Amino acid sequence: MLTVAIQPQSELDTSQGLSGIAGLRGAVVRTGVKPSGALDLALLVAEEPMSAVGVFTRNAVAAAPVSLCRERLASDARIRSIVINSGNANALTGAQGFTDAERMIETLESRCGGPGLVMSTGVIGVPLPVDRVCDGIERASESLTDSFEPGVPEAILTTDKRVKMASTDLRMQRGTFRVGGVAKGSGMIHPNMATMLAVVATDAPADAAILRPMLGDAVDASFHEISVDGDTSTNDAVVLLARQPWTDAPDLTPSEREAFEIAVTRVCRSLADQIVADGEGATRVMDVEVCGAASVGDANAIATSIACSALVKTALAGGDPNWGRILAAAGNAGVALAAETVALSLGDQVVFRWGEPAPVDAAALRALFAANRVAVRLDVGMGEAVGRRQTTDFSKEYVAINADYTT
Amino acid sequence: MLTVAIQPQSELDTSQGLSGIAGLRGAVVRTGVKPSGALDLALLVAEEPMSAVGVFTRNAVAAAPVSLCRERLASDARIRSIVINSGNANALTGAQGFTDAERMIETLESRCGGPGLVMSTGVIGVPLPVDRVCDGIERASESLTDSFEPGVPEAILTTDKRVKMASTDLRMQRGTFRVGGVAKGSGMIHPNMATMLAVVATDAPADAAILRPMLGDAVDASFHEISVDGDTSTNDAVVLLARQPWTDAPDLTPSEREAFEIAVTRVCRSLADQIVADGEGATRVMDVEVCGAASVGDANAIATSIACSALVKTALAGGDPNWGRILAAAGNAGVALAAETVALSLGDQVVFRWGEPAPVDAAALRALFAANRVAVRLDVGMGEAVGRRQTTDFSKEYVAINADYTT
Numbered sequence: 001m002l003t004v005a006i007q008p009q010s011e012l013d014t015s016q017g018l019s020g021i022a023g024l025r026g027a028v029v030r031t032g033v034k035p036s037g038a039l040d041l042a043l044l045v046a047e048e049p050m051s052a053v054g055v056f057t058r059n060a061v062a063a064a065p066v067s068l069c070r071e072r073l074a075s076d077a078r079i080r081s082i083v084i085n086s087g088n089a090n091a092l093t094g095a096q097g098f099t100d101a102e103r104m105i106e107t108l109e110s111r112c113g114g115p116g117l118v119m120s121t122g123v124i125g126v127p128l129p130v131d132r133v134c135d136g137i138e139r140a141s142e143s144l145t146d147s148f149e150p151g152v153p154e155a156i157l158t159t160d161k162r163v164k165m166a167s168t169d170l171r172m173q174r175g176t177f178r179v180g181g182v183a184k185g186s187g188m189i190h191p192n193m194a195t196m197l198a199v200v201a202t203d204a205p206a207d208a209a210i211l212r213p214m215l216g217d218a219v220d221a222s223f224h225e226i227s228v229d230g231d232t233s234t235n236d237a238v239v240l241l242a243r244q245p246w247t248d249a250p251d252l253t254p255s256e257r258e259a260f261e262i263a264v265t266r267v268c269r270s271l272a273d274q275i276v277a278d279g280e281g282a283t284r285v286m287d288v289e290v291c292g293a294a295s296v297g298d299a300n301a302i303a304t305s306i307a308c309s310a311l312v313k314t315a316l317a318g319g320d321p322n323w324g325r326i327l328a329a330a331g332n333a334g335v336a337l338a339a340e341t342v343a344l345s346l347g348d349q350v351v352f353r354w355g356e357p358a359p360v361d362a363a364a365l366r367a368l369f370a371a372n373r374v375a376v377r378l379d380v381g382m383g384e385a386v387g388r389r390q391t392t393d394f395s396k397e398y399v400a401i402n403a404d405y406t407t
Numbered sequence: 408m409l410t411v412a413i414q415p416q417s418e419l420d421t422s423q424g425l426s427g428i429a430g431l432r433g434a435v436v437r438t439g440v441k442p443s444g445a446l447d448l449a450l451l452v453a454e455e456p457m458s459a460v461g462v463f464t465r466n467a468v469a470a471a472p473v474s475l476c477r478e479r480l481a482s483d484a485r486i487r488s489i490v491i492n493s494g495n496a497n498a499l500t501g502a503q504g505f506t507d508a509e510r511m512i513e514t515l516e517s518r519c520g521g522p523g524l525v526m527s528t529g530v531i532g533v534p535l536p537v538d539r540v541c542d543g544i545e546r547a548s549e550s551l552t553d554s555f556e557p558g559v560p561e562a563i564l565t566t567d568k569r570v571k572m573a574s575t576d577l578r579m580q581r582g583t584f585r586v587g588g589v590a591k592g593s594g595m596i597h598p599n600m601a602t603m604l605a606v607v608a609t610d611a612p613a614d615a616a617i618l619r620p621m622l623g624d625a626v627d628a629s630f631h632e633i634s635v636d637g638d639t640s641t642n643d644a645v646v647l648l649a650r651q652p653w654t655d656a657p658d659l660t661p662s663e664r665e666a667f668e669i670a671v672t673r674v675c676r677s678l679a680d681q682i683v684a685d686g687e688g689a690t691r692v693m694d695v696e697v698c699g700a701a702s703v704g705d706a707n708a709i710a711t712s713i714a715c716s717a718l719v720k721t722a723l724a725g726g727d728p729n730w731g732r733i734l735a736a737a738g739n740a741g742v743a744l745a746a747e748t749v750a751l752s753l754g755d756q757v758v759f760r761w762g763e764p765a766p767v768d769a770a771a772l773r774a775l776f777a778a779n780r781v782a783v784r785l786d787v788g789m790g791e792a793v794g795r796r797q798t799t800d801f802s803k804e805y806v807a808i809n810a811d812y813t814t
Binding site: 324398 | 466467468469498499500501502503504530531532533534641717718721722724725726727729730731732734735737738739740742743744745746749759761762763764801802803805806807808809810
């Protein structure tokens with residue numbers, strides 16, 4: 001766990017993702033799986049196998065590619081190639097889904113070298129058009145060049161409106177490296193992951209034992225803090241790749257390790273921010289901070305209850321500072337709470353404390369709720385623990401997007 | 408717990424609520440608390456104190472009237488009069504809220520006799536205009552006549568579009584009685600109650616010890632099965648009143664008790680049905696049944712996860728039989744589940760079993776999802792337990808209603 005505050009994110013570059021990572025190449029292709037004919041398949045191929053760890057969905061009906069990734073990263077934490085297809089999630093597709101995902105990996109490894117991984121996103125419960133996809137892998141592999149293909153962030157999108165990229169420099173005693181990542185996701189976004197795929201990679205050297213806790217902490221502080229619709233998808237996956245340690249190189253020093261974790265966390269946090277800002281139908285983002293809770297679990301439960309409340313999210317859509325709904329949602333978290341000890345602020349305005357409403361400037365409050373970003377802070381008054389969630393509003397457009405997204 | 412199936416509801420009368428209960432009178436008035444000037448206060452007054460029990464919200468920040476009701480029904484399970492005001496929930500209103508609720512009861516008892524109860528529904532976090540409300544209690548008490556005021560179901564509504572009433576005959580060996588009830592609620596509707604008020608009364612004799620488990624079971628099988636928006640309000644309350652037992656009358660026989668519980672459950676279930684059908688912005692109702700679960704808790708957790716999924720509810724709004732979202736939501740319930748053992752049906756069509764999608768008639772499936780009422784049945788394949796939830800769709804109108812409902 002990080003003990004220092006994350007530095008200001010001024011040095012983050014959101015115009016580049018994986019393109020600056022030494023030794024990593026990418027390629028993209030159109031397979032026709034997306035009815036629109038858009039880019040829908042990306043390859044990532046490293047010069048030689050990289051250290052690799054992953055965090056995956058906790059959904060009980062995880063998709064075939066997720067199960068395969070879990071198995072592979074458990075038995076051999078090294079990866080040389082990844083194929084990501086969009087438009088079909090290969091989820092709830094039975095034994096055929098596993099066969100199809102395995103065939104994708106076989107095709108990938110034979111063309112690009114292994115060990116390989118497969119990630120899929122898109123519609124659930126529809127058999128994967130595996131011939132088209134494998135043909136796409138072959139064509140993409142032929143188009144690999146020494147320069148990184150800039151279409152990768154686009155080729156992994158589904159209902160997203162914008163590509164998500166972030167990268168930063170990682171300065172360590174042994175040299176300066178690059179950490180970068182790409183992500184997709186705008187629906188089924190909820191703590192414990194989402195229809196959300198992210199690949200973060202670095203040319204800095206580290207083995208899986210170093211990377212695993214680092215990714216866990218980084219995901220807790222980023223992707224696990226965001227919620228768009230309260231649904232956790234069948235396909236969520238975040239993979240972190242790093243150059244394998246050089247033989248005889250000294251272990252990372254504590255300060256090197258800290259710099260490493262800060263860089264990974266900042267990239268993950270930026271990608272998570274970009275996901276929530278691109279949430280389906282989102283017109284506004286709410287940052288929920290719950291402090292003064294008896295435990296981190298309590299703080300997160302209360303923050304989640306607020307961030308997932310349909311009534312809070314529709315009030316946010318309407319720009320309506322209906323703070324009664326926020327407190328009612330907090331009261332539904334299944335956590336002991338007393339109206340007498342809580343204090344609720346919207347932006348810089350305290351709206352409730354000492355068991356009763358505080359006098360407010362109604363016009364200022366309304367202006368605050370009409371902004372693109374709304375800060376909600378609830379002090380529970382019971383302890384020291386803090387939890388955070390970011391969420392989007394439930395707009396009419398959210399309904400339109402999800403009522404019409406085809407099966 | 409009931410061991411017999413609930414009889415078909417043909418004898419239920421939804422055109423009457425409390426009006427046929429011997430000895431119970433009602434009155435209504437406009438206090439001006441509702442900006443529209445609609446009816447917003449109702450009194451229920453019995454000839455003499457009745458046995459009374461209640462079930463209340465589990466929200467940690469319950470409103471003042473809920474706290475007062477809990478206290479009063481715990482210390483003395485008899486009630487002679489009830490005041491219900493709509494337009495202001497007197498929730499999150501601090502010490503003043505308690506003072507105001509107590510003043511409402513004092514006014515009620517001095518005019519109509521006690522013990523009295525108070526129930527409030529409407530906007531949260533706004534001080535109650537208590538002078539207006541108490542003036543309304545006085546005026547309403549003056550208008551009490553021998554006939555039951557038909558405006559009672561209307562006077563307790565907030566965002567509801569329709570009044571909710573149900574009544575039925577209760578035939579016991581000792582005579583035939585009437586069980587009837589009124590309810591309100593269309594938002595903040597979620598298991599463990601909702602911004603939902605219901606009063607069910609009967610002229611049949613029973614003491615609180617008989618009524619308490621009866622109401623608990625009836626609520627579990629009705630109001631606790633419905634979800635509109637996943638939010639549990641600060642003010643939920645269901646109160647059951649019965650004539651006090653005659654002195655020296657024999658105890659209820661087992662068959663009388665069963666008839667009694669069936670009648671109360673049928674009235675509660677009808678009121679719950681009416682609430683969900685009038686859910687905010689609802690264009691369609693989904694009946695979720697989860698069977699074959701290892702425990703009732705598991706079955707209910709899975710059913711709730713499906714019924715509360717924004718993605719399932721928006722698919723329902725779009726008439727889109729996107730069953731992958733239903734299985735994904737089931738997988739998010741925090742309950743062990745295996746795709747290989749589940750079977751999912753929409754209406755009479757099996758869409759998923761043996762770990763894979765079943766061949767379906769796509770046109771029939773779409774027609775089924777375009778109906779007013781959609782049945783979803785998930786067999787978990789792990790045991791014998793069953794759980795049910797009814798829910799509504801998330802429509803654009805739902806968003807419009809809740810984005811604009813004023814603070």
